[in-house]
Amino acid sequence: NNFSLAKQMFVQCLHICPQDPLVYNELGVLLYREGDYLRAEGHLKRALSLVPNGNLSTRWEPTVVNLAHSLRKLGRHKEALGWYDKALGLCPSQSGTYAAIGYTQHLTGDLVSAIENYHIALGIRPEDTFTAEMLTAALQEE
Template identity: 35%
Template sequence: MLSALEVVMNVRLLFLAVAMLAACATPQQERATTTGALIGATAGAVIGAQNDRMAEGAVVGGVIGGLTGALIGEQQRQPGRPRVHHHSRCPGGERFFNRARREPNMHEKIELMQQGLSYCPNNAAAHNDLGVAYYRIGNHRLAARHFKRALAIDPYYEPARVNLRRLRAQHRRHRHHDNDDEYED
């Protein structure tokens, strides 16, 4: 049986572990981390109490629960995480996308991406990658067009949003005013 001092020490150790986990979390992860740590610590303490190892069970359960909560919090924080991958929605274009990823020549890469898109025109990731390839060869109009197409397909596709934002910022810095509407919404 645990003495009152051991119980107090176990509780302090538990709160210290929870506080350490919460301090490592981003604000979005903090609630899920803390909740996971408390649930895990409680479960660990109950399981550990059966073998007079309540403190160890609480710490292990708290750490595992906190880490699990942090992962869940991170996934919830990113609603726009890329959900679409080249091959996940488009088996016909996969061979072209795979070849394009390995192709060092940008013009060949563009040709392969276009062939892949002929099989799956509604692939946001592929349009984004094609936009990046166009950007690298200096064709910013087509780059913007494909970033916009990616966002039209998947409004939460963050890589295309970031790329379009960077392209617009660069456009404004260099004050290219011909056909400005191509870069704007």
């Protein structure tokens, strides 16, 4: 949890391996956790651009989701939804991605779609209390 030290280490890693997508990914995650969503977006996009042959496999699904989260935090909901869809293309059974899609739709006022995606997420992972609470909120708002 020492973000300052971790950031210094990752910056040094970038100097050593400037074409390593994993370093950009880790730095992007760290920036996201610090609340610097714009810089997180840049590093996560850079990580994905450096994936060999542009071949996004299931290994890169967390990076895609983290990018979508950053975009959602920046209020760029339509863009975020596009990246969440890409994440589902990589790993179609991730309840967290369906929940994130539902939450993003909820933020935009698309309650019908949000409720649908909350239900899908809960069908995969019924014990997810956040999604259950968000589903209840969306149903009450509808």
